[in-house]
Amino acid sequence: MYDSLRKNSNAQRALGLLFGIIFGVFLQKAGVTTYEVIINQLLLTDFTVLKVMLSAVAVGTVGVHFMHGKGMVNLHTSPGSFNATVVGGLIFGAGFALLGYCPGTVAGAVGQGAMDALFGGVLGMLVGSWLYAIWYPRISEFRDRGTFKHERLQEVLHLGTWQVIVPLLVLIVALFWGLEWLGL
Amino acid sequence: MEWLRLEQWSPYICGAGIGILSWFTLLLSDKALGASTSYARTAGMIERLFRGSRVLEREFFKTVTPTIDWQWMLVLGIVIGAFLSSALSGQATIRWVPDPWFSVFGAAVWPRILVAFVGGCLLALGSRWAGGCTSGHGISGTMQLAVASWIAAICFFVGGIAVATLLYALPTL
Numbered sequence: 001m002y003d004s005l006r007k008n009s010n011a012q013r014a015l016g017l018l019f020g021i022i023f024g025v026f027l028q029k030a031g032v033t034t035y036e037v038i039i040n041q042l043l044l045t046d047f048t049v050l051k052v053m054l055s056a057v058a059v060g061t062v063g064v065h066f067m068h069g070k071g072m073v074n075l076h077t078s079p080g081s082f083n084a085t086v087v088g089g090l091i092f093g094a095g096f097a098l099l100g101y102c103p104g105t106v107a108g109a110v111g112q113g114a115m116d117a118l119f120g121g122v123l124g125m126l127v128g129s130w131l132y133a134i135w136y137p138r139i140s141e142f143r144d145r146g147t148f149k150h151e152r153l154q155e156v157l158h159l160g161t162w163q164v165i166v167p168l169l170v171l172i173v174a175l176f177w178g179l180e181w182l183g184l
Numbered sequence: 185m186e187w188l189r190l191e192q193w194s195p196y197i198c199g200a201g202i203g204i205l206s207w208f209t210l211l212l213s214d215k216a217l218g219a220s221t222s223y224a225r226t227a228g229m230i231e232r233l234f235r236g237s238r239v240l241e242r243e244f245f246k247t248v249t250p251t252i253d254w255q256w257m258l259v260l261g262i263v264i265g266a267f268l269s270s271a272l273s274g275q276a277t278i279r280w281v282p283d284p285w286f287s288v289f290g291a292a293v294w295p296r297i298l299v300a301f302v303g304g305c306l307l308a309l310g311s312r313w314a315g316g317c318t319s320g321h322g323i324s325g326t327m328q329l330a331v332a333s334w335i336a337a338i339c340f341f342v343g344g345i346a347v348a349t350l351l352y353a354l355p356t357l
Binding site for chain 2: 002005006009012013014015016017018019020021022023024025026027028029030031032033034035036039040042044048051052053054056057058059061062063064065066067072073074075076077078079080081084085086087088089090091092093094095096097098099100102103104105107108109110111112113114115116117119120121122123124126127128129130131132133134136137139142145148150151152153154155156161162165167176180
């Protein structure tokens with residue numbers, strides 16, 4: 001029902017900007033656009049990053065699967081492989097710790113005035129992306145090995161969508177309760 | 185509108201807000217929240233300034249075209265949104281060396297910029313390698329119950345916790 005809007009690339013660029021401004025406000029108000037909050041998450045002394053991410057997942061998953069069940073939205077997942085997901089994920093993690101921001105929050109940090117985010121982080125990300133583009137033919141050959149058998153958790157667990165979501169919500173709420181109880 | 189001037193909102197409220205935002209990006213734009221691909225597009229645009237359309241002969245830039253798309257505008261929006269939010273709360277200030285770094289490694293600017301630069305390189309390499317970042321995999325993919333995204337998100341934190349712990353243990357070695 002939103003086909004014409006989805007295909008209008010100028011309207012989409014305007015929507016992207018609007019969604020980004022809202023995303024940026026939430027990230028900044030959560031505190032995750034600062035180095036301190038992110039590095040303290042990785043040093044396990046502040047769990048703000050995890051709380052933000054898992055709250056988004058809990059709220060997001062309910063609406064997304066409700067709309068998907070009604071045929072209102074498409075899902076966007078890709079299969080992944082050991083060589084792509086695990087190796088790439090660990091490289092990402094090393095960069096995450098050294099920079100102290102991630103690709104979304106580094107943009108927010110720039111907006112807040114963090115010069116290490118701009119002249120270190122963004123510049124480094126441009127160089128890193130370019131290196132990937134140069135090495136892409138060789139890396140993509142390596143990445144294709146060890147493809148995961150299943151694309152979605154439902155297939156791994158042999159459960160229906162809501163049979164995965166409900167226990168997931170319970171686990172997330174229990175984790176939040178535990179974190180608050182520990183004062184983290 | 186006093187709440188817009190607050191320095192911080194509950195992380196649960198902000199997270200829930202991002203969750204609701206993701207409903208609308210899928211509904212109105214048929215796109216999931218993500219950020220990292222935009223840096224790759226920008227790298228292509230910069231190379232294009234120097235090498236012209238030969239850039240498009242690279243296999244990578246055939247799939248990730250060096251153009252301004254929905255997600256590129258989203259990342260620009262994050263800069264603007266975080267600026268507005270921090271300006272309203274009085275937190276927007278030019279800072280070169282952030283806090284915990286300052287107390288452990290000192291006030292010198294170059295070491296911080298250098299480490300941040302290396303971190304940025306690895307972050308971008310890792311994002312493209314894993315096919316997403318903390319937004320694309322960590323929030324969007326996990327909420328869509330994608331196996332690869334849950335594994336990627338766990339690896340982001342395993343690698344991040346290991347390297348951060350090592351980094352902050354260095355001065356005591």
